[in-house]
Amino acid sequence: MIKPEGQKGGVPTLHHLSNSQSQRILWLLEELGIEYNLVLHSRVEHRAPKEMTKVQRLGRSPTLVTAEGRSIIESSAISAYLLKTYDSEGRFAGEDWIRDEELTSFAGASMGIINTLELTLEIVAGRTPWPFVYIMRAARRGFNKAFTGAEFQKNLEYLESELGEREWFNGTHMSRSDVMLIWPVDNIAVRGWVDLAKDYPKVDAWRKRILSSPAWKRGLEKGNGYDLTSFG
Incomplete structure (x- = not known):
């Protein structure tokens, strides 16, 4: 664990894990432009280190410790807390709060499940020893063709339309x-599961807009790695 020098009191503290979804919370903190402490944790064999259980019993990232000392997990809850607490002018308030909530839930539920399934099969196929690896690769291709591929298409068509x-x-x-x-x-x-630039140009432009933003880049500089190819 890397502790920043001179942690300040009265501000939130983000416990951030390398190569993880915590990067989006770093982005939000930078967009809000507030003071915060940052504690960096590095993965151990692709998982969060046990020391994170000292912050919150599940030992997951991101974990945000509020200025009052309360630990919050889950990106959705953390982002809701940060916006409600620190976006006093409503700069990031959704123009249609129901739609914003719907898309927020969609990210974690509909998209999260399919992404996890695809990633799990990809990792298993990549770590299966010879000669069984060929069977697992074939099984993954079959599952993608029968299920996850179609779900990726449905989800991204929905986002393209919503955008x-x-x-x-x-x-x-x-x-x-x-x-x-x-x-x-x-x-x-x-991970190359879908060619965004070719098939979903609006979503691709939205993603590139975020990755090129000053706040996202500042988050990357302050973090300790964001390599989404590190699994598998």
């Missing part, structure tokens, strides 16, 4: 749904 001519999913400025959606979409793009 429409907007720069952000909930209007003219980023909101909580954008924070939540970047993780599953970035996974899909980086």
Whole structure:
């Protein structure tokens, strides 16, 4: 664990794990422009280190410790807390809060499940010893053809339609749904499960807009690695 020098009191503390969805919370903190402490944790054999259980019993990242000392897990809950507490001017409020909530839930439920299934099969196929690896690769291709491939298409067609001519999913400025959606979409793009630029240009432009933003880049500089190809 890396502890920043001179941790400040009265501000939230983000426990951040390398190569993880915690990067989107770092992005949000930078967009909010607030003071916060950052504690960096590195993965141990692709998993969060046991020391994180000292922060919250599940030992997961991201974990946000509020200025009052309360630990919050789950990106959706953390982003909701940060926006409610620190976005006093409503700069990142969704223009349609129901739609924003719907897309936020979609990111973690519909997209999260399919991404996890595809990633699990990819990892298992990549670590299966010879000669059984050929069987696992064939099984993964079959599962993708029969199920996950079609679900990726359905999900991304939905996002392409929902984005429409907007720069952000909930209007003219980023909101909580954008924070939540970047993780599953970035996974899909980086791991090459779908060709976003070719098949979903609006979603691709949205993703690239985030990755080129000053706040995202500052988050990358402050973090300790964001390599989504590190699994498998």
